[in-house]
Amino acid sequence: MSTLRKNVHAGLRSAMGMLPDSARHAIFRRMVDCEPAPDGRLEIRIVDSRQDLEACFRLLHDAYVASGFMKPHPSGLRVTPYHALPTTTTIAAFWDGEVVGTLSMIREGVFGFPLQSVFDLTAVRAQPGRIAEISALAVHPKFRSTGGRILFPLMKFMHDYCVHYFDTRHLVIAVNPAKIELYESLLFFRRLQASEVDHYDFANGAPAVGATLDLHEAPTLLKEGYDGRPPRKDLYRYFITSRLPNAKLPERRYFTTNDPVMTPALLDYFFTQRTDCFAQLDTRRLGLLHSIYDSPEYAAVLPPLPYGHQAGGAALRRHPRYSLKCPAVLTLEDRPQALEVVELSQQGFQAHGANDLPLGARGWAKVQLGEGVESTVLTEVVRRVPTATGHYHGFRVEAPDPAWMRCVRLLETGTTHADLAPDPAEPAARPQPDGRRAA
Numbered sequence: 001m002s003t004l005r006k007n008v009h010a011g012l013r014s015a016m017g018m019l020p021d022s023a024r025h026a027i028f029r030r031m032v033d034c035e036p037a038p039d040g041r042l043e044i045r046i047v048d049s050r051q052d053l054e055a056c057f058r059l060l061h062d063a064y065v066a067s068g069f070m071k072p073h074p075s076g077l078r079v080t081p082y083h084a085l086p087t088t089t090t091i092a093a094f095w096d097g098e099v100v101g102t103l104s105m106i107r108e109g110v111f112g113f114p115l116q117s118v119f120d121l122t123a124v125r126a127q128p129g130r131i132a133e134i135s136a137l138a139v140h141p142k143f144r145s146t147g148g149r150i151l152f153p154l155m156k157f158m159h160d161y162c163v164h165y166f167d168t169r170h171l172v173i174a175v176n177p178a179k180i181e182l183y184e185s186l187l188f189f190r191r192l193q194a195s196e197v198d199h200y201d202f203a204n205g206a207p208a209v210g211a212t213l214d215l216h217e218a219p220t221l222l223k224e225g226y227d228g229r230p231p232r233k234d235l236y237r238y239f240i241t242s243r244l245p246n247a248k249l250p251e252r253r254y255f256t257t258n259d260p261v262m263t264p265a266l267l268d269y270f271f272t273q274r275t276d277c278f279a280q281l282d283t284r285r286l287g288l289l290h291s292i293y294d295s296p297e298y299a300a301v302l303p304p305l306p307y308g309h310q311a312g313g314a315a316l317r318r319h320p321r322y323s324l325k326c327p328a329v330l331t332l333e334d335r336p337q338a339l340e341v342v343e344l345s346q347q348g349f350q351a352h353g354a355n356d357l358p359l360g361a362r363g364w365a366k367v368q369l370g371e372g373v374e375s376t377v378l379t380e381v382v383r384r385v386p387t388a389t390g391h392y393h394g395f396r397v398e399a400p401d402p403a404w405m406r407c408v409r410l411l412e413t414g415t416t417h418a419d420l421a422p423d424p425a426e427p428a429a430r431p432q433p434d435g436r437r438a439a
Contacts, residue, residue: 024181024185025181025184025185026185028181028182028185028186029185029186029225029226029233029235030233032148032186032226032229032232032233032235033148033232033233034148034152034232034233034234034235034238035149035152035153035232036231036232036237036238036242037245038149038153038244038245038246040246041095041096042093042094042095042150042153042246043093043094043246043248044091044092044093044094044153044154044156044157044244044246044247044248045091045092045094045157045247045248046089046090046091046248046250046259046261046417047090047091047092047099047102047261048261048416048417048418050265050266050269052092052099053090053261053266053270054077054270054274055092055098055099056090056092056099056102057077057078057079057083057270058076058077059099059100059101059102059138059140060077060078060102060136060138061073061075061076061077061078062076062138063138063139064078064138064203064204067176067206068204068206069176069203069204069206070203070204071204073275075274075275077270077274077275078136079270079271079274079275079277080114080136080202080277081111081271081277081281081285082104082106082111082114082135083104083136083262083270084262084267084270084271084277084278084289085106085109085110085111085292086109086258086260086262086292086322087106087107087108087109087258087260088104088105088106088107088109089104089105089107089161089166089258089259089261090102090103090104090105090136090261091103091104091105091154091157091158091161093139093150093153093154095143095150098140099140100139100140100142100143100150101138101139101140101143101150101151101153101154102136102137102138102154103134103135103136103137103138103154103158104134104135104136105132105133105134105135105158105161105162105166105168106132106133106134106135107130107131107132107166107167107168107258108130108131108132110285110288110289110291110292111285111288113131113133113172114133114135114174114202115133115172115173115174115200115202115208115210117201117202118174118197118200118201118208118210119172119174119192119193119197119210120192120193121172121192123192124170124172124192124212127169127170127214128169128388128389129168129169129170129214129216130166130167130168130169130170131168131169131170131171131172132162132166132168132170132171132172133171133172133173133174134158134171134172134173135173135174137154139151139154152238153244153246153247155187155239156238156239156244156247157244157247157249159215159218159239160244160247160249161249161250162215163215164249165249165250165252165257165259166257166258167257167323167325168215169214169215169216170212170213170214170215171189171212171213171215172192172210172211172212173189173210173211173212174197174200174202174203174208174209174210175208175209175211176203176206176207176208176209177196177207177208177209180209180211183211183213184211186235187213187218187222187235188213188217188218188221188222188225189211189212189213190211190212190213191209191210191211192210192211192212193210196208196209197209197210218239218240219236219240222235222236222239222240223236223240250417251421251422252370252417252420252421252422253370253373253410253420253421253422254324254326254369254370254373254407254410254411254420255324255325255326255368255369255370256322256323256324256411256417256420257322257323257324257325258322258323258417259417260322260415260416260417261416261417262416263415263416264293264297264298264300264301264415265301267293267298267301267302268301272301272303278302278303279303281303283305283306286302286303286305287305289302290302290305295415297415298415322411322414322420323342323343324341324342324343324344324369325340325341325342326340326341326344326367326368326369327339327340327341327367327368328340328341328351328365328366328367328368329365329366330351330353330357330363330364330365330366330379331363331364331365331366332357332361332362332363333363337353337355337357338353338354339351339352339353339365339393340352340353341367342392344367344404344407344408344411345408346397346400346404346405346408346412347396347397347400348382348394348395348396348397349365349367349379349394349395349397350392350393350394350395351392351393351395352390352391352392352393353390353391353393354390354391355391356384356386356391357381357384357391357393358381359381359382359383359384360380360381361380361381362378362379362380362381362398363378363379364376364377364378364379365377365378365379365395367404369403369404369407370407373403373407374403375400375401375403375404375407376401377397377398377399377400377401377404378397378398378399379395379396379397379398380395380396380398381393381394381395382394382395382396
């Protein structure tokens with residue numbers, strides 16, 4: 001950028017900074033330019049191959065180094081421990097097959113979130129719904145001057161994935177202060193705290209601002225902010241009511257909510273061979289990784305635990321590789337009760353519902369495991385956990401049927417989302433237009 005252009009931009013930023021927030025945000029919204037039907041050369045999808053992941057990590061490395069958010073790494077890649085978790089999903093924008101944009105969605109897992117080291121998430125955690133941090137965003141230099149040509153499709157995929165597939169209600173971000181108004185004005189993020197953080201270690205000590213967005217409130221906020229705008233300037237229509245033909249959203253056999261991609265070979269390549277990421281983990285985090293990836297194939301590529309240390313530690317429960325969000329109906333004494341199953345095993349499941357159920361109550365549960373995949377099992381209530389948003393119950397399954405057993409076997413033996421791809425004889429588990437999965 002020439003000196004003149006830099007001075008012009010600096011002058012415009014200074015003038016904009018003197019306006020009230022509402023006026024400044026309104027001006028930013030008028031500048032929106034999104035493509036409802038992007039060029040056919042663009043494709044957005046989850047990355048799960050070594051080649052595509054490496055391209056994403058290289059693009060991220062170069063963007064972070066150029067911005068001063070990290071020091072150059074000998075590998076030329078930016079790889080973090082969060083990328084190793086099954087609760088992290090990395091997506092990429094491809095242009096004619098080349099990776100030109102990437103971001104990662106980190107749903108809360110055994111490591112928590114990167115930004116929680118400097119921002120207080122107590123208020124967000126107090127609200128119902130799961131949280132995901134949007135992180136590791138980068139766009140190729142040749143597309144940075146084209147407005148939102150790559151950025152908006154990445155954000156659109158992220159929104160649809162979090163709402164319909166990732167079982168996420170709250171997004172959190174930590175961004176450079178120079179970028180926060182993009183998220184505040186265009187997408188209606190709200191700051192986690194009034195002041196910025198001067199030193200954020202996850203971004204090489206750069207300053208950062210934390211913000212959050214409730215995806216249940218987003219449709220109303222976007223509709224009010226963009227009502228009456230033409231299609232290219234209407235982010236309500238773009239994010240909420242339209243379908244992006246370039247987005248290749250996942251197909252699932254069951255209503256799982258994670259898309260893990262790290263095979264033993266990929267973990268070994270990115271976190272041990274190409275970088276020293278695993279070698280930098282403390283004993284606690286290493287133990288947590290062993291508790292997640294507890295098969296011999298994974299143990300062979302993870303650094304061994306020090307003698308006397310247990311995987312995950314005695315006080316930490318094992319985190320399942322797959323979580324689910326399955327609608328169910330439990331019939332107790334001829335009275336149906338709506339439930340949402342969130343975890344299951346061969347002999348039991350956990351579910352959330354509006355009503356408290358008595359311990360020892362027995363009844364038949366009809367569970368929608370996937371699109372067109374239904375299981376009916378005899379159950380008994382064995383645990384009750386009241387919360388501010390309803391009740392969680394643990395159920396013992398007395399007689400698993402064949403559909404239940406097939407699902408459990410795949411959940412117990414699968415290592416990546418490819419293991420739960422739809423059976424050719426069964427339809428894929430797809431969300432309904434209103435965000436609910438088919439029942």
